[in-house]
Amino acid sequence: MNGIDLAVSTVIFALRPAPDGHLVLSIPLVRRVRDPFEGRWALPGGAADATESLADTAARKLAETTGLAPAYLEQLYCFGEPDRSPVSRVVSVVYWALVRVDEADLTFADENVRWFPADELPQLAFDHNLIVDYALWRLRTKLEYSRIAHAFLGPTFTLAALREVHEIVLQRPLDPANFRRQIEASRAVVPTGEHVTGGRHRPPRLYRYDTSVQLVDNGPLTPAGVR
Amino acid sequence: MNGIDLAVSTVIFALRPAPDGHLVLSIPLVRRVRDPFEGRWALPGGAADATESLADTAARKLAETTGLAPAYLEQLYCFGEPDRSPVSRVVSVVYWALVRVDEADLTFADENVRWFPADELPQLAFDHNLIVDYALWRLRTKLEYSRIAHAFLGPTFTLAALREVHEIVLQRPLDPANFRRQIEASRAVVPTGEHVTGGRHRPPRLYRYDTSVQLVDNGPLTPAGVR
Numbered sequence: 001m002n003g004i005d006l007a008v009s010t011v012i013f014a015l016r017p018a019p020d021g022h023l024v025l026s027i028p029l030v031r032r033v034r035d036p037f038e039g040r041w042a043l044p045g046g047a048a049d050a051t052e053s054l055a056d057t058a059a060r061k062l063a064e065t066t067g068l069a070p071a072y073l074e075q076l077y078c079f080g081e082p083d084r085s086p087v088s089r090v091v092s093v094v095y096w097a098l099v100r101v102d103e104a105d106l107t108f109a110d111e112n113v114r115w116f117p118a119d120e121l122p123q124l125a126f127d128h129n130l131i132v133d134y135a136l137w138r139l140r141t142k143l144e145y146s147r148i149a150h151a152f153l154g155p156t157f158t159l160a161a162l163r164e165v166h167e168i169v170l171q172r173p174l175d176p177a178n179f180r181r182q183i184e185a186s187r188a189v190v191p192t193g194e195h196v197t198g199g200r201h202r203p204p205r206l207y208r209y210d211t212s213v214q215l216v217d218n219g220p221l222t223p224a225g226v227r
Numbered sequence: 228m229n230g231i232d233l234a235v236s237t238v239i240f241a242l243r244p245a246p247d248g249h250l251v252l253s254i255p256l257v258r259r260v261r262d263p264f265e266g267r268w269a270l271p272g273g274a275a276d277a278t279e280s281l282a283d284t285a286a287r288k289l290a291e292t293t294g295l296a297p298a299y300l301e302q303l304y305c306f307g308e309p310d311r312s313p314v315s316r317v318v319s320v321v322y323w324a325l326v327r328v329d330e331a332d333l334t335f336a337d338e339n340v341r342w343f344p345a346d347e348l349p350q351l352a353f354d355h356n357l358i359v360d361y362a363l364w365r366l367r368t369k370l371e372y373s374r375i376a377h378a379f380l381g382p383t384f385t386l387a388a389l390r391e392v393h394e395i396v397l398q399r400p401l402d403p404a405n406f407r408r409q410i411e412a413s414r415a416v417v418p419t420g421e422h423v424t425g426g427r428h429r430p431p432r433l434y435r436y437d438t439s440v441q442l443v444d445n446g447p448l449t450p451a452g453v454r
Contacts, residue, residue, distance in 0.1 A: 003277035006231050006318060050230035050316050054307040078305040078320045080281040089277050091233060093305045
């Protein structure tokens, strides 16, 4: 009511296979069909809703535009510089989300929704490049001290798959033996007792995150309904 | 414009001397003089301004109500649950600030502004107890991996004073020799070459934070004008 429009947007991260088979950290963007910035790509989002929590609005908007359901959803930051929109004052509460690999296989029916490699974006609408850069910084920082990597993976995974997630997000190779030692020392993952099925001689063990260990994930403000 | 009022509030931390001389982690609160929650204590703040950045509004409101200038100011979180105000939908962008000990000596002229020990608050207006709890969590977490403690201290300080800040904020005694080793290993502080003046036989050395060392402070989104 003070001449300020309140919006909610979300940066959605997923690991998607590139044409050569490698997984690439990717985000879905929506092409704007009206001014300002008509034709430019932008983060999924829209106006805040007067009766809904901000996290619920973020989850609903991202489901409506992309069909995706987040495995992890956290508030990123509230962006409110006076000049970020050329036509009105818009304050955007931005969330960031992680979706699983199987969800990320999805190709969007709407030609105005498309996956982009997170590190090779075109010039986006508003200050959305800055927002994605900040979300990437948060993701990379948080990956090193929390168990959020499993939100890309599903409930069970091999240590090689977990290491690959870390390597793709951090953009550097990790020594397998060191990685195994660090993960085991952190006591964040535990063996399930199961192995990858298939005809291999020494099938890799499957692990899961130990949810009884207190790790810094969302902090004390986890939105209701999201782990 | 979607039936939502946007507000800006700030949790301001300082170390203030208690009657017995010990320093206590304290925050200034403002008594509400109108409904809702008339008579209850609340965080300093007010309506967002259509032409001002959110951080500028936070700094201006805290200066107007308390006369304090923050040594550190960072966005904490955007609180937007639909039921947090009984009369309208209010989304509050909350900042947290640290002020130096000399500023914290200030006693407010207005009887409706008062310092409270951060861990012994009365029932506050709105969801402000939750907000302070979250700010305390952020302060304690961040103290362990950043150089924000010096915002309580001024540009130079003894290791004993720095340890005392950590002890008060973390609410546990720290072994002096271990603390010295950890601080020296982090290479976050450097000796100034000066000593505390006064007639002592072995005057303690003065230190300052090494600003050439990259530490996680505000992250990449430091508000303009705030270190």
